[in-house]
Amino acid sequence: MGRSVIAGRRELPKKRNLKKVPFVELAPGRLQGVVSSGSDAKRVYVSFVDAGSTDFYCSTNNNRPCGGLRGAPCKHIQAMIDNAVAQYGGARVAKHLGIAEAADARAIRSGIRGAQNKQPASEVFSRFLAYLRYVELDGTREPMPELSWFVTG
Amino acid sequence: MSALDETLPEGVQDALDAVAALDAGLIGGLSRLGGLARAQVEGLPSLFAGTPLAPALERAAPGFAKGTPTDDDVAALAAARASLLGAVHDALVAQACAALGLEAPADPVLGAPVALSDEDEAPLRNARHWLLELASAGLSQVSPDAVAPFASTLETLAERPALQRAAVMLTGFFDELAEALPLASRDDAPVPRWPDLWMQSVIAAGPRLAVEEAPFEGELLPLGVELRHHDHAIAAVVHGALDGALVRGTFTGWKVDALLGDEALRVLPAPALEAMTSDVTLAVKGVRRGADLLVTEVKAGAKHDPYTLGALPFTCAAPADRHPVQIAIPVVLPECRVSAGRVEPLGVRLADERVSPLYAAKKGQLEEADAMIGLLRWDDGWALQPLDAKIGKDRWSLDAAVTAAKKASKTTDTLSVLTERAGKLLRS
Numbered sequence: 001m002g003r004s005v006i007a008g009r010r011e012l013p014k015k016r017n018l019k020k021v022p023f024v025e026l027a028p029g030r031l032q033g034v035v036s037s038g039s040d041a042k043r044v045y046v047s048f049v050d051a052g053s054t055d056f057y058c059s060t061n062n063n064r065p066c067g068g069l070r071g072a073p074c075k076h077i078q079a080m081i082d083n084a085v086a087q088y089g090g091a092r093v094a095k096h097l098g099i100a101e102a103a104d105a106r107a108i109r110s111g112i113r114g115a116q117n118k119q120p121a122s123e124v125f126s127r128f129l130a131y132l133r134y135v136e137l138d139g140t141r142e143p144m145p146e147l148s149w150f151v152t153g
Numbered sequence: 154m155s156a157l158d159e160t161l162p163e164g165v166q167d168a169l170d171a172v173a174a175l176d177a178g179l180i181g182g183l184s185r186l187g188g189l190a191r192a193q194v195e196g197l198p199s200l201f202a203g204t205p206l207a208p209a210l211e212r213a214a215p216g217f218a219k220g221t222p223t224d225d226d227v228a229a230l231a232a233a234r235a236s237l238l239g240a241v242h243d244a245l246v247a248q249a250c251a252a253l254g255l256e257a258p259a260d261p262v263l264g265a266p267v268a269l270s271d272e273d274e275a276p277l278r279n280a281r282h283w284l285l286e287l288a289s290a291g292l293s294q295v296s297p298d299a300v301a302p303f304a305s306t307l308e309t310l311a312e313r314p315a316l317q318r319a320a321v322m323l324t325g326f327f328d329e330l331a332e333a334l335p336l337a338s339r340d341d342a343p344v345p346r347w348p349d350l351w352m353q354s355v356i357a358a359g360p361r362l363a364v365e366e367a368p369f370e371g372e373l374l375p376l377g378v379e380l381r382h383h384d385h386a387i388a389a390v391v392h393g394a395l396d397g398a399l400v401r402g403t404f405t406g407w408k409v410d411a412l413l414g415d416e417a418l419r420v421l422p423a424p425a426l427e428a429m430t431s432d433v434t435l436a437v438k439g440v441r442r443g444a445d446l447l448v449t450e451v452k453a454g455a456k457h458d459p460y461t462l463g464a465l466p467f468t469c470a471a472p473a474d475r476h477p478v479q480i481a482i483p484v485v486l487p488e489c490r491v492s493a494g495r496v497e498p499l500g501v502r503l504a505d506e507r508v509s510p511l512y513a514a515k516k517g518q519l520e521e522a523d524a525m526i527g528l529l530r531w532d533d534g535w536a537l538q539p540l541d542a543k544i545g546k547d548r549w550s551l552d553a554a555v556t557a558a559k560k561a562s563k564t565t566d567t568l569s570v571l572t573e574r575a576g577k578l579l580r581s
Binding site: 003004005006007008009012013015016018019022026027028029030051052087088092096126127128129130131132133134135136137138139140141142143144145146147148149150151152 | 296297298314317321322330332334343357386401406407409410411413420448449474481507510570571
């Protein structure tokens, strides 16, 4: 299938813990997500790990730093990784982050050796709101030949 | 019906070689063309001499020579690449029709360009500019930072009813780049897939000719349902016969990756779930454009056996949509045998890579099929994408997933959790 225009089959996703991690995404150059607080039902944390450097950060959506970050990934980042692995499979997550030879969540977690790197939460949070917005959009009955290239997502 | 020939029709290999040379330019970057890619891009005006594309390609030549092409220049290149593949499409369709004993398909009747509002034009302009940046830098060289900011344009596109096709195309391309970039090596870029996605994105973000449409009402004899999906959209295409010709109705919904299995079918716009069957006739109503039905009403009728439908004529795709990937000719095989991955008596490969995971097919199951309805496709060779199969006493189809989607609880599933979250967060 050297010249095929169809993407290869992917590992089937497993159900992730939606209440714990309502949003996770293989964003350009980083893994990012939104993680529910363990103690306060109204609070969510915004977490990310950069691809390549594996720098990371975690804060509330109002940019208050997560108290669990002490130079190492907090439990929110760990939950994000666990659920990303459920959603996408370990191989896809590890490849996205550039962590060679990691295949499961534990190996990916221990492959994160970057530094704490403060970045605004607003971009990730707005992606989460856009993600939620997708399920409210109407869709269309127009012909959609564009999707002929897409069969596995 | 005779077996399909794997010999390429005359001229097809030349056209594919010309496309491959352009692809080398798109992968490496139009701002620094070299070697065969430069020769191919510079040769486009003479290759297309005497065609309607020639003036646009001549205007584009200085931009490519300087390594600073504009939006219009790359649109001309995309159109040239698309027309080469359009010619490949036409030659392959003629080959398939000859083997299947079908008449060559008729062209759809085209209308005026689709008029868009200024609000619709703005995000499309952004899209064209983004696509220019990608091609200038080279699809294998793009950095994640050049991709990320386009997400906000995608959100605008998806909200606008007139831009759904562009939104679905660009979102699929974006998702794929977001996951794959940066590439470890230039050779990791999927070719011709990424040049295809880039080209079709440029076409989707540009002006389009309307296909003439008219209201219709009639009895649809369904043949089977095809699913197509990427991370953010899913489409069900109901193939069938109406008034003695092949037609299809498409239903596309936006989705997110947390929707698994039959849950994803619930985002399809009504009356998709009622139309997704192959065992009953359907009284349908809506708008017809060539072979495409935009179905707004469906009523189930009498029992019907899709395996009794013979070869039927079909209408060709609109010129902007002619690409080998769009070849999807429904074929009914009342008796078949799969051996060594090939479907007899057609003699083509079983395209199991095209079977959506929503069919829940067990590995190897389709190899036991005694009868099959499928779509004849071409992807570097002929293949049959199964839609429905009889395996001994069992039936292989999408029916179970559709039934489950219809019955799904409205309160405890993923879609409800997300909709509830959306309701609170988007309005707080």
